[in-house]
Amino acid sequence: MSAAERPRDTAELVHLKDVTKRFGEAKPALDTISASIRGSEITGLVGPDGAGKTTLIRLMTGLMLPEGGTVKVLGFEPRDGSAAIQASIGYMPQRFGLYEDLSVQENLDLYADLRGLPKSERAATFDELLTFTDLKRFTGRLAGRLSGGMKQKLGLACALLKKPRLLLLDEPGVGVDPISRRDLWKMVENLTAEGIGVVWSTAYLDEAEACDRVLLMNEGKLLFSGEPKDLTGQVKDRVFRLTGVSGRRRQLLAKLxxxxxxxxxxxxxxxxxxxxxxxxxxxxAAATNANVSPTEPRFEDAFVDMLGGGPGGRSRLAEAQQPLTGKDDKPVIVANGLTKRFGDFTAADDITFDIPRGQIFGLLGPNGAGKSTTFKMLCGLLKPTSGEGRVAGFDLRRDAAQARNRLGYMAQKFSLYGDLSVAQNLDFFAGVYGLSGQRKRERTQLMTSIFDLQSRLAMSAKDLPLGLKQRLALACAVMHEPEALFLDEPTSGVDPITRREFWTHINGLVEKGVTVLVTTHFMDEAEYCDRISLIYRGRSIALGTPDELKARSSNADNPDPTMEDAFIALVQASQERIAA
Known part of the structure; x- marks a missing residue:
């Protein structure tokens, strides 16, 4: 059911007036926020990490009190009515809040006890929720062994054990593949049809377009409140698509x-x-041979415009990179029949591709598909059961140390040493990659300058904001000018401007001949790739350019599919072939 078709209940469930919250001496986490949340609607709480989304949700749950202003939830103020609020809402925290060493059924039993669900109602409630979330087949599986999407579905089921009037979801789509995210959206839309008000917190700006109303936040401030189309309309007639580009797209983009x-x-x-x-x-003027045509604006276009625009096309990191384009034309990264088994389970099966110098190659796939296993084998972090992997000409079985010295690695989770300072991390990784003396000092100073880390050198890495953590991680990964760069979801949760900054650096490095292997759940980032391998159930089910994969999923109903449409259509087609 579309947003327009859902029944409307204009009752206000949450009232926020000049809400302020501060932690210590830092600037406010929430700065005079005023808004309302209504029933039968999905209200998107949208913004990057550090915007204040989680703090605002915790105020609504009664787990935290405001420093100033008024918060009313279902008519109650958290200061006096937190118990009444918590009895009437459903809450799914940002980090998986269930017990990983309990099974799906045991988690449901535990949360039914905590929520006071009568035993006489449990069988019917469990059956309804397990059907709703498609988890009936997995009741005996430990929660810790579920995929990311299945964990989120279980968390949603536990939040719905007693039908709430208000459902608070704190970033349910983070780290979840497009298929699982779409499933979650369908479930939540069905709930609003029953009159439930939903707050969906997200850093994915494409999700904002699916909400009835949006609260757009950045650095504790509310930048916009209203229907998504009202913000997107602010850049109407200002968004263009250039096709038929002659020469290299990345060079032209940098000029533009x-x-x-x-x-x-x-x-x-x-x-x-x-x-x-x-x-x-x-x-x-710089695109003299390209075809220029207007295109529909997106929510992210309007947000970047509101923030004053992107970081421009210059990458000091790329400017400092020694060109690698004069080297031999052999592929820099090679996967030849890579297979990894864990006991009877095959996580990756006969994965084969090669990546020429100066290209970006994307590994995409649903949670649990095998792309991280493939990624780790090619980094030398996981030994394959069979097959061959090569980086910069070195066999990862026989010459793992030499191969690792030619690559830079940025992990999905913050992979540096949190108890070391920023300066100590830079110094440590420079040493790990074999830099010493004057060369080590020069590269460390250069990374400090390029990534604007000078004022944070004495800070513990774990205390950095997410965007700066990711900058530090990239600085350490490229310290030694690697030939190959491995990026595992490098921009998850960061703001759009930082994402643009990252891709400006990556595009610039690729133009100098660096070869990049990347995994991502941002389908717009997949568009940067020269080629993509779509992994499903341990096998590569599609290999080609982004446009080729989109063309394969084009049909009369959807003649111009997005990358997300292509992802879902190709996986579903593979499922049908397996079932047949």
Whole structure:
């Protein structure tokens, strides 16, 4: 059921007036927030990590009190009515809040006890929720062994054990593949049809477009409150698509981003997408041979415009990189029949591809599909059961140490040493990668300058904001000018401007001949890839350029599919072939 077709209940469930919250001497986590949340609607609480989303949700649960202003939830103020609030809401925290060493059924039993669900109602309630979340087949599986999407479904089931009037979901889509995210959205839309008000917190700006209303936050401030189309409309007639680009897209994008009047730009397969300031007269001078046509704006276009635009096209990191383009034309990364078994379970089966120098190659797939296993085998972190992996000409079985010295690795989770300072992390990784003396000092100073870390050198890495943690992780990964760069979901949770900054660096490095292997759940980031391998149930089910994969899923009902549409269609087609 679409948002327009759902029944409307105009009752206000949450009232926020000039809400302020501060932790210590830092700037406010919430700065005079005023908004309302209504029943039968999905309200998107949208913004990057550190925007204040989790703090605001905790105020609504009664787990935390505001420093100033008014919070009313279902008519109760948290200061006096937290118990009444908590009895009437469902809450799914950002981090998996269930017990990983208990089974699916044992978690349901435990939360039924905690929520006071009468034993006479449990069988019917469990059956309804297990059917709703499609977890009936997995009641005996330990929660810790569920995929990311299945964990989120179990968390949602536990939050719904007693039908709430208000459901608070704190970033349920983080780290979840597009298929699982779409399943979660369908479930939540069904709940609003029953009159339940839903708050869906997210850093994925494409999810904002599916909400009835949006509260857009950044650095503790509320930037926008209203229907998504009202914000997106602010960049109407200012978004363009360039096709038929001659030459290398990344070089052209870098030039365009430094043109006066260009607010933002990204690569979209073989095309380039641009947001302009007030029109396009003179803006496209650098794209003399491209076809320029208007295209529909996205929520993220409007958000980047509201923040003042992207970081431009210059990458100091790429400018400092020694060119690798003059080397031999052999593939830099090779996977030849890579297979990994854990007992009777095959996590990756006969994965084969190669990546030429100066290309970006994407590994995509649902949670648990085998892409992380493949990624780790090619990094030398996991020994394959069979098959061969090579990096920069070195066999990962026989010459793992030499191969690792030619690659840089940025892990999905913050992989540096949290108890060491920023300076100590830079110094440590420079040593690990074999840098010493003057060369070590020069590269460390360069990374400090490029990633704006000077004022944070004495801070413990674990205390950095997420965006700076990711900058530090990338700085350490490229300290030794690697030939190959392995990036495992490098921008998850960071703000759009930091994401643009990362991709400006990556695109610039690729132009210097660096080869990149990346995994991501952001389908717009997959568009940056030269080629993609889609992994499902341990096997590669599709290999090609982004545009080729989209073309394979095109049909009469959807002649111009997005990358997310292609992802879902190709996985579903594979499921049908397996079932047949």
């Amino acid at each position: 981003l430094d043109e006066d009047g260009v607010i933002d730009g990204v690569i979209q397969g073989e095309a380039i997408r641009l947001v302009t300031a007030t029109g396009h007269d003179g803006v496209f």
